[in-house]
Amino acid sequence: MPSTSPQSIFISGVKDIFPLVVAAMPFGLVFGAMGHAQGLADWVILSISIFVFAGASQFIAITMLATGAALPVIVLTVFIVNLRHMLYSVSLIPIVQGLTQKWRWPMAFALTDETFAVVYNKMSLSGTHQHLPIYYLGSAVFMYLNWILCTWIGILLGSQLPSLTSFGLDIAMVVAFIGIVVPNLKLPSHWLCAITAAACGLLTYQWPHQTGLLISSLLAIVVGVLAENRLVKKSPAEGDSHE
Amino acid sequence: MNEMLLIAAMAAVTFIPRLLPFALASRLRLPKPMQQALSYVPIAILSVIIVQSIFYRNGALALHLTNPFLWASLVAFITALIQKRLFVTILMGLLSYSILKFWLLH
Numbered sequence: 260m261p262s263t264s265p266q267s268i269f270i271s272g273v274k275d276i277f278p279l280v281v282a283a284m285p286f287g288l289v290f291g292a293m294g295h296a297q298g299l300a301d302w303v304i305l306s307i308s309i310f311v312f313a314g315a316s317q318f319i320a321i322t323m324l325a326t327g328a329a330l331p332v333i334v335l336t337v338f339i340v341n342l343r344h345m346l347y348s349v350s351l352i353p354i355v356q357g358l359t360q361k362w363r364w365p366m367a368f369a370l371t372d373e374t375f376a377v378v379y380n381k382m383s384l385s386g387t388h389q390h391l392p393i394y395y396l397g398s399a400v401f402m403y404l405n406w407i408l409c410t411w412i413g414i415l416l417g418s419q420l421p422s423l424t425s426f427g428l429d430i431a432m433v434v435a436f437i438g439i440v441v442p443n444l445k446l447p448s449h450w451l452c453a454i455t456a457a458a459c460g461l462l463t464y465q466w467p468h469q470t471g472l473l474i475s476s477l478l479a480i481v482v483g484v485l486a487e488n489r490l491v492k493k494s495p496a497e498g499d500s501h502e
Numbered sequence: 503m504n505e506m507l508l509i510a511a512m513a514a515v516t517f518i519p520r521l522l523p524f525a526l527a528s529r530l531r532l533p534k535p536m537q538q539a540l541s542y543v544p545i546a547i548l549s550v551i552i553v554q555s556i557f558y559r560n561g562a563l564a565l566h567l568t569n570p571f572l573w574a575s576l577v578a579f580i581t582a583l584i585q586k587r588l589f590v591t592i593l594m595g596l597l598s599y600s601i602l603k604f605w606l607l608h
Contacts, residue, residue, distance in 0.1 A: 278592050303505045310513040320512060330508055338515035345519035346543045349536075352527045360525060367521040372551065379544050380588060427603065430571060433555045434578035434595025436548045441582035441591075443545055452542050453549045460550035464558050472550050479546035484539050 268390045272397025275381070279373040280405045282432035286314055287406050291413020293318070297325045301414050308410035312369065312403060316340040319468055336468045343473060347375040354382065354391045362392065369399035373432070380439045447490055452483030574599035 287308070294304035299321065307317050316337045323333045347370055355363050377398050382391060444450050456479035463471025523530070532540070556571040557564055564571070578595030585591075 275588070278596075300505070303509065306509050307512065310509055311516050313516050316512075316516065320508075324508075330504070330511070333508065334511040334515055337512045338519075341516045342519055343547055344516070345523060346540070346547065348520050348523035349532070350540045350543050352523055352530070352532070355524050355527050363524040363527070364521065367524040368517055370520045372547075376544070376548060427559075427571070427599070429555055430574055430599045431592065431596060433552055433571060433575055434592050434599075435588065436552050437575060437578040437595065438582050438588040438591030440545055440548050440552070441579060442586045449542070449545055452545050456546045456549035457553040460553040461557060464554050464563075472547070472554070475550045476543075476546040479549065480539050480542040483542040483545070484535070487538070 263390060265393050268393040269397035272377070272394040272399075273401045275394075276373055276377045276398035276401055278431040278435050279377065280402055282429045282435070283314065283373065283402065283406060284409050285428050286318075287409025288413035288416065290314075290317055290321070291410040291415075292417055293413075294321050295414050295417045297321060299324070304414055305407070305410055308407050311337070312406060313337075313341050313344070313371065314406075315469060339473065340469045343476065344370055344375075346476075347372075351375065351378060351382070351395075354378070354388050354395060356388075358392055366392070366395060366399065369396075369403050371399070371402055373402055374399045376436060376439050383443060446487060448483050448486035451486045452479045455479040455482045570599055570602040573602050 290308065291304055294307075295301070304321075307320065311317055311320075319340060320333050320337055323336065348367060351370075355366060358366075374395065378391065378395050381394055382388065385391075440453065444453060456475055459475035459478055460471065463475050465471070466474070552575070556569070556575050559569070559571065574595050577598040578591050581594040582591045
């Protein structure tokens with residue numbers, strides 16, 4: 260549908276991230292309940308979701324907090340776990356290029372795996388970047404509000420919460436990510452990158468604080484680039500000058 | 503008070519990596535090799551998340567054929583190979599997951 264009013268673009272961002280929002284719900288609920296069970300003050304739990312807004316790292320942080328880890332250790336861990344967002348942010352630079360800082364800051368704040376996946380998918384499908392900031396905001400705002408709401412409900416329900424993660428709602432995230440990755444596998448080097456990532460991801464899951472995610476991804480990127488340069492003959496004169 | 507410091511520090515170390523590339527986007531022209539590497543970012547990171555979510559359920563390795571995530575993902579994978587619409591892939595994945603989960607539990 261060629262409807263391009265800001266509202267309709269915003270709504271399409273909301274719609275496209277919907278499955279991922281549903282998949283995030285149990286995690287928000289469990290985060291709230293877990294923090295509550297560990298005796299953290301309600302305002303602390305809620306503030307983490309409001310000001311940090313980065314799922315995996317939040318779980319790791321409150322788990323470490325419960326085991327009495329020192330503050331700098333927790334902060335360093337959160338930093339490492341969330342470093343992947345920097346790669347996302349660099350990848351999405353084309354979208355923010357025409358925007359003022361006033362827009363870039365909130366957009367950066369709300370950058371998550373889910374928003375990146377949805378926006379990147381939209382970016383590779385549509386030739387123009389014109390409407391993408393509004394689309395980005397639609398999906399990011401929806402994701403953010405849902406995360407805060409679910410954390411809050413989790414706190415209220417506390418220990419009454421059944422083991423929600425065993426529902427397996429995160430299947431929606433898995434199949435959505437599959438639907439985003441597969442159409443992007445255009446070259447043999449893309450496949451090689453995905454296979455490397457998958458194999459390393461399996462082997463490094465037990466590494467502390469999701470360092471496995473970061474290292475596996477970086478390794479897979481290197482493998483992909485090397486394979487592409489090896490397989491696709493390119494003119495060596497191309498590229499930015501180093502002088 | 504200590505909690506406030508912790509939240510502020512966590513927020514800062516999370517926000518800064520998210521912000522830096524965006525904030526410097528206009529001043530920064532990415533060299534070609536960097537751009538090439540970035541085109542592999544979504545494939546790499548999302549593939550790791552996919553595989554870890556399928557095979558590690560509740561923190562334990564679930565490398566067996568009764569893992570419904572495995573089959574639903576396979577259906578989603580094949581669906582995505584045949585056609586490119588995200589909505590269809592998600593729908594097929596969720597549908598097969600629901601059927602499997604129901605069937606496997608009985």
